[in-house]
Amino acid sequence: MSNAIQVKQLSFQYKTNSYYSLSDISLDIKANKCTGIIGPNGAGKSTFISALCGLLPSFDGKVIYSGCENVSLLESVKQKVALVPQEYAFYPQLSVLQNLRYFLSLCSSKQSSLAQRSLLNEILEQCVLSDVVNTKASKLSGGYKRRLNIAIALVKKPEVLFLDEPTVGIDPESRDVIISLLQQFKREGKTLLFTSHMLDEVEKICDDIIMLKDGSATFMDHTEQNNILLTVTFSSELTEPLNAEYQCIEPLKYQRVLTSKSQLNECLLELSHSSASIEYLNYSANSVERIYQQGIK
Amino acid sequence: MILSSLQKEARIILSDIHSIGVLLILPVAFMLIMTFAMSEQHNDIIAKTSVHVSTKHPSQLLSVYEGYIQKQGFTLTQTKQSSDIHIQLPESFDSNILTGLEPQSIVVNIQSNITPQKQKSVEELIKVALSKLRLHVYMIDSGDLDEDLSLTDQITEIEDSTNVSAYFKVNASVKTVTTPTLYSVPSWIIFGIYFIVLPVSITVINEKQNGTLIRLKTFPISSAQYFVSKFSAFYLLSIVQLIVLTLVGVFMVPIVTEQPDIVVNDWGVYILGGFFIVLAANALAFCVASVVNSYEQAIVLGGGINILLAALSGFMVPIDILPDVMAEIATFSPLYWSAEVIRSTFIDKPLSSILPYLVKLFVFSCIAMSLASFLFINKIRKLTWN
Numbered sequence: 001m002s003n004a005i006q007v008k009q010l011s012f013q014y015k016t017n018s019y020y021s022l023s024d025i026s027l028d029i030k031a032n033k034c035t036g037i038i039g040p041n042g043a044g045k046s047t048f049i050s051a052l053c054g055l056l057p058s059f060d061g062k063v064i065y066s067g068c069e070n071v072s073l074l075e076s077v078k079q080k081v082a083l084v085p086q087e088y089a090f091y092p093q094l095s096v097l098q099n100l101r102y103f104l105s106l107c108s109s110k111q112s113s114l115a116q117r118s119l120l121n122e123i124l125e126q127c128v129l130s131d132v133v134n135t136k137a138s139k140l141s142g143g144y145k146r147r148l149n150i151a152i153a154l155v156k157k158p159e160v161l162f163l164d165e166p167t168v169g170i171d172p173e174s175r176d177v178i179i180s181l182l183q184q185f186k187r188e189g190k191t192l193l194f195t196s197h198m199l200d201e202v203e204k205i206c207d208d209i210i211m212l213k214d215g216s217a218t219f220m221d222h223t224e225q226n227n228i229l230l231t232v233t234f235s236s237e238l239t240e241p242l243n244a245e246y247q248c249i250e251p252l253k254y255q256r257v258l259t260s261k262s263q264l265n266e267c268l269l270e271l272s273h274s275s276a277s278i279e280y281l282n283y284s285a286n287s288v289e290r291i292y293q294q295g296i297k
Numbered sequence: 298m299i300l301s302s303l304q305k306e307a308r309i310i311l312s313d314i315h316s317i318g319v320l321l322i323l324p325v326a327f328m329l330i331m332t333f334a335m336s337e338q339h340n341d342i343i344a345k346t347s348v349h350v351s352t353k354h355p356s357q358l359l360s361v362y363e364g365y366i367q368k369q370g371f372t373l374t375q376t377k378q379s380s381d382i383h384i385q386l387p388e389s390f391d392s393n394i395l396t397g398l399e400p401q402s403i404v405v406n407i408q409s410n411i412t413p414q415k416q417k418s419v420e421e422l423i424k425v426a427l428s429k430l431r432l433h434v435y436m437i438d439s440g441d442l443d444e445d446l447s448l449t450d451q452i453t454e455i456e457d458s459t460n461v462s463a464y465f466k467v468n469a470s471v472k473t474v475t476t477p478t479l480y481s482v483p484s485w486i487i488f489g490i491y492f493i494v495l496p497v498s499i500t501v502i503n504e505k506q507n508g509t510l511i512r513l514k515t516f517p518i519s520s521a522q523y524f525v526s527k528f529s530a531f532y533l534l535s536i537v538q539l540i541v542l543t544l545v546g547v548f549m550v551p552i553v554t555e556q557p558d559i560v561v562n563d564w565g566v567y568i569l570g571g572f573f574i575v576l577a578a579n580a581l582a583f584c585v586a587s588v589v590n591s592y593e594q595a596i597v598l599g600g601g602i603n604i605l606l607a608a609l610s611g612f613m614v615p616i617d618i619l620p621d622v623m624a625e626i627a628t629f630s631p632l633y634w635s636a637e638v639i640r641s642t643f644i645d646k647p648l649s650s651i652l653p654y655l656v657k658l659f660v661f662s663c664i665a666m667s668l669a670s671f672l673f674i675n676k677i678r679k680l681t682w683n
Contacts, residue, residue, distance in 0.1 A: 046681070046682045047681075047682075049682045050681040050682040053515060053682065055511065055514065055680065055681045055682055056681060057678065057679065074514075077515050078515060078516065078517045079517070081515055082515065083508075083511065083512050083515050083682075085508030085511060085512060085682070086508070087506070087507045087508040088507055088508075089507050089508035089509045089511070089512045090507075090509065091305060091309060091509070093308060093309045093312040093313065094305065094308055094309070098304075098305070098308065101301065102301050102302075102304075102305045103516070105298050105300075105301035105302075106298060106301075106513065106516045106517070106518050106523075107516050107517045107518070136312075152512070153512075156515075156516065156517075164682070
């Protein structure tokens with residue numbers, strides 16, 4: 001699996017803060033996958049995205065986009081990335097089509113008008129906006145506005161899409177449309193980075209999770225076979241402590257997150273030598289909710 | 298890109314009634330109101346001033362003085378209460394008119410509704426009336442004025458003999474503004490043009506607040522390109538605004554206010570001047586827009602600067618009645634230079650007298666645009682997600 005973005009020892013401190021908002025983060029973001037960025041408020045999500053998008057004036061470490069090793073970060077972002085901010089980042093006074101045409105004019109001067117028209121039609125269809133093409137953006141419902149927000153990002157034909165809470169404040173029906181749209185982007189091979197406080201959405205869409213807390217990041221492969229929660233209950237108190245990766249969640253009951261299925265055999269062997277007998281053992285896919293809860297502890 | 302930008306900004310402005318109000322309706326309203334306000338002539342102002350002359354003792358000269366007061370253009374009233382000005386003559390008025398009246402013996406009471414400028418004119422005319430009365434008495438005494446003539450004829454004879462206007466030929470070194478429209482129309486056209494500061498600032502604030510600027514930062518255009526396209530779009534919109542305001546000011550305002558026609562003597566110079574004026578207005582607008590961060594700041598700073606400069610440039614009060622210091626300050630204002638360019642084409646001044654203003658506007662535009670582009674690009678550079 002190739003990487004879309006490589007993050008190496010990324011650290012950043014705001015001049016006004018005494019602490020690091022991002023602290024020595026190194027991880028790889030896989031191409032053609034959806035990576036969810038979760039964490040409590042103030043964890044550094046916005047700063048992390050700003051860094052990935054070259055929007056921070058300066059930081060320590062490196063962010064490298066695949067195929068853009070020799071160009072500046074902002075230049076890489078201009079070539080490959082589109083942002084979908086949480087706000088409705090378009091002109092409410094203009095119609096859907098006028099908005100799309102304006103943003104397209106900023107990035108496709110070399111395209112023929114026929115190619116531009118065909119791209120716009122494709123985007124309108126994909127984002128289910130064809131029936132409101134001449135409606136003023138200010139008159140659209142919340143769901144349509146969210147879709148227009150995403151559609152504008154698509155005029156760049158981006159390889160990487162950053163989406164900040166793209167479903168916030170809309171009805172379940174519109175939410176489903178957007179989620180299926182994002183799943184379609186995944187199928188098309190786009191790399192998605194997605195922040196949300198709605199963990200069920202992250203669960204549904206994301207392949208990988210980046211959990212941010214106090215400027216530190218934990219990267220987790222969320223695909224079922226690579227993100228396993230092992231739960232073990234002993235019949236009596238342990239006389240020798242278990243490996244530090246086990247977490248005691250209640251008396252006699254321990255949990256551990258495994259990052260690959262191959263770890264399971266090693267664990268079972270390890271547990272068979274433990275100082276108390278096993279009464280119950282279970283493994284299941286780890287939920288984003290649990291990852292989040294564990295992360296913020 | 299510039300065409301798309303122009304279309305976008307035009308649509309945004311046209312869909313916003315407040316922007317249209319600020320850019321077109323407000324300056325037109327000011328043109329009409331201020332032309333009406335200034336259209337009253339000096340003679341009309343004096344005629345509207347009522348004067349009552351009284352004395353505690355019988356005076357034969359009272360009616361003669363009243364006659365001269367009337368000849369100065371004032372309206373006489375019978376009662377003190379209904380007058381704007383009450384002149385109280387002293388006891389010894391008749392006997393001492395030639396030999397010399399007591400200092401400060403004639404008391405002039407002026408109502409509070411008389412403006413300081415009007416008061417000065419009124420005082421001078423009351424004194425002129427007294428001087429003529431003294432001449433009248435002297436000429437009766439010396440026999441140079443026929444006693445048998447009626448009082449009206451006597452007054453007319455004195456008036457004719459003291460009228461020296463025919464002896465003068467005034468050569469003004471510069472062509473001057475002679476009608477209220479020539480004063481107010483250029484001023485309020487410029488006031489409207491410089492109000493482009495509000496739409497520019499509000500657009501930039503909107504783009505910043507709704508995340509459009511941050512999104513644009515990731516589009517394949519540089520901040521400088523974006524600045525140029527935005528500046529060009531607003532420049533072209535200001536040109537359209539100038540055309541509309543010029544048409545209204547030159548062709549409509551004189552008709553509505555019943556003032557003499559305005560003649561643009563050289564449309565070529567007018568158009569040339571228009572390009573420089575619009576450049577300066579937009580350069581200033583982009584400077585302000587690059588500094589402000591909220592609608593409140595835009596209104597206070599953008600609107601405030603415009604109103605302040607308009608006041609200092611003599612738009613609200615004609616510059617020739619401003620104190621010397623303020624008149625001097627006005628000569629440093631880009632709004633004043635802009636208004637002078639337009640006014641000069643209305644009163645047929647030669648290009649050589651307009652040129653210094655054009656140079657000043659161009660230098661100002663270069664400085665303001667450099668500053669604006671630096672501030673604008675720096676503002677975009679500092680933007681981060683959320």
